Amino acid sequence: MSTPTELWKNWEGQVVDGKFPLRQWLGGSDHSVVFLTERGGKDRQKTAIKLTAAELDEGTQLSRWSGPGKLSHPHLIRLFECGRCQIEETRLLYVVMEYADENLLEILPLRPLGPDEAFEMLRPVAEALASLHRGGFAHSRVKPSNIMAVDNHLKMSADAVRRTGERGLERVRSAYDAPEVATAGPSPAADIWALGATLVAVLTQNEPKSGTREPVAVSETIPQPFREIARQCLQIDPRERCTASDILSRLQTRPVQPQAVQTHALHAHAVQTEASIGDRAVEARRSPGGSKRWIVAPVVAVGLLLVVWAGSKFLVHPPSVPAPETHSASPQPPAETPAAQAPTPFSEKAKPAQEEKGVVQGSVLRQVQPDVSRNALNTIEGRLKVVVQVSVDASGSVSA
Numbered sequence: 001m002s003t004p005t006e007l008w009k010n011w012e013g014q015v016v017d018g019k020f021p022l023r024q025w026l027g028g029s030d031h032s033v034v035f036l037t038e039r040g041g042k043d044r045q046k047t048a049i050k051l052t053a054a055e056l057d058e059g060t061q062l063s064r065w066s067g068p069g070k071l072s073h074p075h076l077i078r079l080f081e082c083g084r085c086q087i088e089e090t091r092l093l094y095v096v097m098e099y100a101d102e103n104l105l106e107i108l109p110l111r112p113l114g115p116d117e118a119f120e121m122l123r124p125v126a127e128a129l130a131s132l133h134r135g136g137f138a139h140s141r142v143k144p145s146n147i148m149a150v151d152n153h154l155k156m157s158a159d160a161v162r163r164t165g166e167r168g169l170e171r172v173r174s175a176y177d178a179p180e181v182a183t184a185g186p187s188p189a190a191d192i193w194a195l196g197a198t199l200v201a202v203l204t205q206n207e208p209k210s211g212t213r214e215p216v217a218v219s220e221t222i223p224q225p226f227r228e229i230a231r232q233c234l235q236i237d238p239r240e241r242c243t244a245s246d247i248l249s250r251l252q253t254r255p256v257q258p259q260a261v262q263t264h265a266l267h268a269h270a271v272q273t274e275a276s277i278g279d280r281a282v283e284a285r286r287s288p289g290g291s292k293r294w295i296v297a298p299v300v301a302v303g304l305l306l307v308v309w310a311g312s313k314f315l316v317h318p319p320s321v322p323a324p325e326t327h328s329a330s331p332q333p334p335a336e337t338p339a340a341q342a343p344t345p346f347s348e349k350a351k352p353a354q355e356e357k358g359v360v361q362g363s364v365l366r367q368v369q370p371d372v373s374r375n376a377l378n379t380i381e382g383r384l385k386v387v388v389q390v391s392v393d394a395s396g397s398v399s400a
Contacts, residue, residue, distance in 0.1 A: 008033040008051070016085045016094055020049050039080060039096055047080065048099045050159060054091040058084065064162055065095045071135065075128035076158045077148065095159055098150050104202060105145035113202045115223050116254070121147065122199065122226070123251050124154045129195065130244035133188040138164050140186035142194035143176040144201060162186055175207035180238060189238035195247075196233020199226055208234065225250050 022035040032052040038044040065082040082095040141160040167185045178193035216234040232242040391400040
């Protein structure tokens with residue numbers, strides 16, 4: 001017997017409400033499905049449309065989408081319009097929203113977020129939640145799949161926003177639900193719990209264990225301030241949890257991120273990189289998500305590796321430039337090349353290159369390749385410009 005998802009995939013090509021063509025299936029579950037669509041007149045705007053099975057409380061759901069769901073905030077997905085429709089024999093409700101091509105859940109199987117990426121994720125999410133909570137609303141679905149990127153701007157889904165305490169249809173409990181949600185309904189405190197669980201998931205690739213009244217253990221491997229923020233979010237007693245404003249106050253300064261790729265290039269006065277990643281077309285094959293902002297870190301790492309490689313080529317094999325003719329009877333000896341100025345951070349006692357046996361002067365003492373997954377490499381496209389500064393002597397040979 002076919003599942004609802006299998007049946008809904010066959011709806012590509014149908015038109016909803018006479019104006020929204022279902023261009024491509026993006027994702028779904030047994031309760032809802034999302035398609036790529038478009039709206040507008042002459043200049044058609046690419047958007048996403050979510051379809052859910054019509055229930056007895058159709059009016060309540062539509063009022064949520066047209067009321068709190070349309071709250072304006074730069075970090076909330078915009079909802080454009082909603083209504084009722086029927087496809088084949090199925091009565092449905094629909095909501096049209098901003099289109100995004102990636103969500104955070106798609107990144108987690110590949111790698112965890114680094115501290116800098118976690119900062120970039122946490123701050124806008126906390127800002128959106130703080131705005132909702134001040135207005136008497138709860139997001140009610142804070143989790144990685146609902147944290148998206150639209151034109152390189154991080155946004156949260158908005159189709160599940162509702163009044164604090166407002167009850168809806170029963171749903172399967174997830175690892176991101178606070179212990180009291182089943183009895184008390186959505187609330188700002190429940191959103192904060194879900195945010196803490198999300199923070200743990202994106203930094204460790206493991207969801208916190210749910211379904212228990214015991215305190216959630218937060219891994220000591222999570223760097224500060226995220227470890228303490230997660231602990232404050234995941235308090236069993238809702239009254240003991242921090243607020244979205246508390247989180248924002250903890251994020252006034254960006255955390256110091258350990259340098260992931262560092263090398264020691266002998267005699268290099270300065271190495272500068274300028275990366276210009278060209279625009280690329282992204283297939284509309286995912287649930288509403290965003291541009292590839294979480295692929296930036298691997299791109300930068302690969303760029304740094306290219307810089308080191310290019311620099312080593314210059315330093316090990318200086319360009320062959322003929323020296324100008326001189327008539328001095330006693331030629332001056334070549335100037336000494338200065339020794340290395342700083343040890344590599346990966347060794348306690350790094351020696352200058354000329355003291356290392358078998359090391360050619362000017363070569364790279366230690367090269368660390370970035371750990372980039374194959375899937376990430378397959379998505380990296382564009383242009384990369386590398387600039388290497390060198391010093392030359394009077395003959396034009398590279399000296400540093």
